[in-house]
Amino acid sequence: MLALCMCGSAQADDASNELVNFGRTQAAHIAARADVIAQVEIQNQISAMLSEDDIALLDSRWQQEFGSSDSPLIHRLTNNPLSDALRTMQLSSNELITEIIIMDNRGLNVAQSSITSDYWQGDEAKWQQTFQLGPGAEHVGEMKQDDSTGSFQIQVSRTITDRNGQAIGAVTVGVAPVQFD
Numbered sequence: 001m002l003a004l005c006m007c008g009s010a011q012a013d014d015a016s017n018e019l020v021n022f023g024r025t026q027a028a029h030i031a032a033r034a035d036v037i038a039q040v041e042i043q044n045q046i047s048a049m050l051s052e053d054d055i056a057l058l059d060s061r062w063q064q065e066f067g068s069s070d071s072p073l074i075h076r077l078t079n080n081p082l083s084d085a086l087r088t089m090q091l092s093s094n095e096l097i098t099e100i101i102i103m104d105n106r107g108l109n110v111a112q113s114s115i116t117s118d119y120w121q122g123d124e125a126k127w128q129q130t131f132q133l134g135p136g137a138e139h140v141g142e143m144k145q146d147d148s149t150g151s152f153q154i155q156v157s158r159t160i161t162d163r164n165g166q167a168i169g170a171v172t173v174g175v176a177p178v179q180f181d
Helices: 009-014 017-031 034-047 052-065 072-078 081-092
Strands: 004-006 097-103 109-112 138-140 152-161 167-175
Touching (some): 017 138, 034 097, 034 152, 081 109
Antiparallel strands (some): 097 109
Protein backbone atom coordinates (compact mmCIF):
# COMPACT_ATOMS: atom_id res chain seq x y z
CA MET A 1 0.00 0.00 0.00
CA LEU A 2 1.23 3.47 -0.86
CA ALA A 3 -0.59 6.33 0.78
CA LEU A 4 0.19 9.80 -0.48
CA CYS A 5 -1.08 13.06 0.89
CA MET A 6 -0.31 16.19 -1.12
CA CYS A 7 -1.62 18.92 1.12
CA GLY A 8 -2.45 22.51 0.33
CA SER A 9 -2.81 24.45 -2.89
CA ALA A 10 0.63 26.05 -2.46
CA GLN A 11 2.16 22.59 -2.89
CA ALA A 12 0.21 21.88 -6.05
CA ASP A 13 0.93 25.31 -7.53
CA ASP A 14 4.59 25.67 -6.61
CA ALA A 15 6.29 22.32 -6.19
CA SER A 16 7.68 20.77 -9.32
CA ASN A 17 7.54 17.04 -9.91
CA GLU A 18 11.34 17.10 -9.79
CA LEU A 19 11.29 18.56 -6.28
CA VAL A 20 8.81 16.02 -4.95
CA ASN A 21 10.57 13.11 -6.65
CA PHE A 22 13.92 14.20 -5.22
CA GLY A 23 12.39 14.35 -1.73
CA ARG A 24 10.74 10.94 -2.17
CA THR A 25 14.00 9.37 -3.34
CA GLN A 26 15.94 10.83 -0.42
CA ALA A 27 13.30 9.84 2.16
CA ALA A 28 13.15 6.27 0.81
CA HIS A 29 16.95 5.98 0.85
CA ILE A 30 17.20 7.26 4.41
CA ALA A 31 14.29 5.10 5.65
CA ALA A 32 16.05 1.99 4.34
CA ARG A 33 19.42 2.65 6.00
CA ALA A 34 20.41 0.01 8.56
CA ASP A 35 21.71 2.65 11.01
CA VAL A 36 18.40 4.54 10.86
CA ILE A 37 16.35 1.40 11.45
CA ALA A 38 18.60 0.27 14.32
CA GLN A 39 18.49 3.64 16.09
CA VAL A 40 14.70 3.93 15.73
CA GLU A 41 14.28 0.42 17.17
CA ILE A 42 16.48 1.32 20.15
CA GLN A 43 14.57 4.54 20.82
CA ASN A 44 11.21 2.79 20.46
CA GLN A 45 12.19 0.58 23.40
CA ILE A 46 13.05 3.66 25.47
CA SER A 47 9.98 5.64 24.36
CA ALA A 48 7.67 2.75 25.27
CA MET A 49 8.31 3.58 28.93
CA LEU A 50 7.24 7.23 28.56
CA SER A 51 3.79 8.44 29.55
CA GLU A 52 2.01 11.19 27.62
CA ASP A 53 2.94 13.55 30.47
CA ASP A 54 6.61 12.52 30.13
CA ILE A 55 6.48 13.29 26.40
CA ALA A 56 4.83 16.67 27.01
CA LEU A 57 7.50 17.50 29.60
CA LEU A 58 10.33 16.51 27.23
CA ASP A 59 8.78 18.56 24.42
CA SER A 60 8.43 21.57 26.72
CA ARG A 61 12.02 21.19 27.88
CA TRP A 62 13.22 21.01 24.25
CA GLN A 63 11.31 24.17 23.36
CA GLN A 64 12.81 25.97 26.36
CA GLU A 65 16.30 24.85 25.29
CA PHE A 66 15.72 25.87 21.65
CA GLY A 67 17.98 28.84 20.95
CA SER A 68 19.72 28.59 24.34
CA SER A 69 23.40 27.85 24.89
CA ASP A 70 22.40 25.55 27.77
CA SER A 71 20.62 22.74 25.93
CA PRO A 72 21.59 19.25 27.15
CA LEU A 73 18.56 17.45 25.65
CA ILE A 74 19.04 19.05 22.24
CA HIS A 75 22.79 18.53 22.43
CA ARG A 76 22.37 14.81 23.16
CA LEU A 77 20.13 14.23 20.12
CA THR A 78 21.96 16.47 17.67
CA ASN A 79 25.40 15.14 18.55
CA ASN A 80 24.94 11.42 18.11
CA PRO A 81 26.42 9.35 15.25
CA LEU A 82 23.13 9.17 13.32
CA SER A 83 22.60 12.94 13.51
CA ASP A 84 26.19 13.37 12.31
CA ALA A 85 25.48 11.09 9.33
CA LEU A 86 22.29 13.02 8.51
CA ARG A 87 24.15 16.32 8.73
CA THR A 88 26.77 14.97 6.31
CA MET A 89 24.00 13.98 3.89
CA GLN A 90 22.44 17.43 4.16
CA LEU A 91 25.77 19.19 3.61
CA SER A 92 26.54 16.93 0.63
CA SER A 93 23.28 17.86 -1.08
CA ASN A 94 24.50 21.23 -2.39
CA GLU A 95 21.79 23.01 -0.36
CA LEU A 96 18.95 20.96 -1.86
CA ILE A 97 18.20 19.33 1.51
CA THR A 98 17.36 21.80 4.26
CA GLU A 99 16.73 19.28 7.05
CA ILE A 100 16.34 15.59 7.83
CA ILE A 101 14.33 14.42 10.84
CA ILE A 102 14.05 10.82 12.06
CA MET A 103 11.10 10.10 14.37
CA ASP A 104 10.20 7.07 16.48
CA ASN A 105 6.83 5.32 16.88
CA ARG A 106 5.67 7.97 19.36
CA GLY A 107 6.61 10.92 17.13
CA LEU A 108 9.71 11.83 19.14
CA ASN A 109 12.92 12.94 17.46
CA VAL A 110 15.53 10.20 17.16
CA ALA A 111 18.07 12.16 15.15
CA GLN A 112 18.14 15.23 12.94
CA SER A 113 20.50 17.08 10.66
CA SER A 114 19.61 20.43 12.20
CA ILE A 115 17.82 21.50 15.36
CA THR A 116 14.04 21.28 15.25
CA SER A 117 11.87 23.76 17.15
CA ASP A 118 10.18 20.93 19.05
CA TYR A 119 11.01 17.41 20.20
CA TRP A 120 7.60 15.81 19.62
CA GLN A 121 6.43 15.64 16.00
CA GLY A 122 3.47 13.37 16.81
CA ASP A 123 0.96 16.19 16.46
CA GLU A 124 2.14 17.02 12.94
CA ALA A 125 1.08 15.62 9.55
CA LYS A 126 4.63 14.53 8.74
CA TRP A 127 4.28 11.82 11.40
CA GLN A 128 0.51 11.30 11.44
CA GLN A 129 0.26 10.81 7.67
CA THR A 130 3.18 8.39 7.54
CA PHE A 131 3.76 6.26 10.64
CA GLN A 132 0.08 6.12 11.57
CA LEU A 133 -0.87 5.01 8.04
CA GLY A 134 1.69 2.22 8.02
CA PRO A 135 4.29 0.84 5.63
CA GLY A 136 4.69 2.65 2.31
CA ALA A 137 2.90 5.81 3.44
CA GLU A 138 4.24 9.14 2.21
CA HIS A 139 3.27 12.70 2.98
CA VAL A 140 4.12 15.76 0.91
CA GLY A 141 3.58 18.94 2.87
CA GLU A 142 2.90 22.48 1.77
CA MET A 143 5.66 24.60 0.37
CA LYS A 144 6.33 27.18 3.08
CA GLN A 145 8.95 28.80 5.26
CA ASP A 146 9.92 26.37 8.01
CA ASP A 147 10.13 27.69 11.58
CA SER A 148 13.12 25.51 12.50
CA THR A 149 15.33 25.97 9.46
CA GLY A 150 14.12 29.39 8.32
CA SER A 151 14.21 27.97 4.79
CA PHE A 152 11.49 28.06 2.20
CA GLN A 153 10.96 24.34 1.72
CA ILE A 154 8.67 21.44 1.17
CA GLN A 155 8.78 18.48 3.55
CA VAL A 156 8.54 14.98 2.11
CA SER A 157 7.98 12.27 4.71
CA ARG A 158 7.87 8.49 4.67
CA THR A 159 7.22 5.64 7.08
CA ILE A 160 10.30 3.74 8.30
CA THR A 161 9.82 -0.02 8.50
CA ASP A 162 11.84 -2.75 10.14
CA ARG A 163 13.19 -5.83 8.35
CA ASN A 164 9.78 -7.52 8.86
CA GLY A 165 7.96 -4.69 7.09
CA GLN A 166 6.39 -3.28 10.27
CA ALA A 167 6.10 0.50 10.70
CA ILE A 168 8.55 1.67 13.39
CA GLY A 169 8.93 5.42 12.75
CA ALA A 170 9.10 8.11 10.09
CA VAL A 171 11.59 10.29 8.23
CA THR A 172 11.10 13.82 6.95
CA VAL A 173 13.32 15.43 4.35
CA GLY A 174 13.05 19.19 3.81
CA VAL A 175 13.85 20.20 0.24
CA ALA A 176 14.58 23.73 -0.99
CA PRO A 177 12.52 24.38 -4.13
CA VAL A 178 14.61 27.35 -5.24
CA GLN A 179 17.33 24.88 -6.20
CA PHE A 180 15.01 23.36 -8.83
CA ASP A 181 14.19 26.59 -10.69
